[in-house]
Amino acid sequence: MPNGPREEKRSADAIGRAVHTAKIATGEIEDDCDDVKVLPPSLVAWAARSC
Incomplete structure (x- = not known):
């Protein structure tokens, strides 16, 4: 197995x-x-505020 x-x-x-x-x-x-899941807009807005 390769090493890092x-x-x-x-x-x-x-x-x-x-x-x-x-x-x-x-x-x-x-x-x-x-199969890629799209986040609901409310969750995207919440994530933007937490930064």
């Missing part, structure tokens, strides 16, 4: 996500954004 910059082990889950992202970026697979 400070010789720590990288989890297989993080490596899998990176490979998936690279495949989307190169066009090997189609990005499916249908």
Whole structure:
């Protein structure tokens, strides 16, 4: 398994996500954004006030 910059082990889950992202970026697979959840406007306004 590859090591990180400070010789720590990288989890297989993080490596899998990176490979998936690279495949989307190169066009090997189609990005499916249908499952992305949209926040309600009231929650967006609340988050903006808390900053």
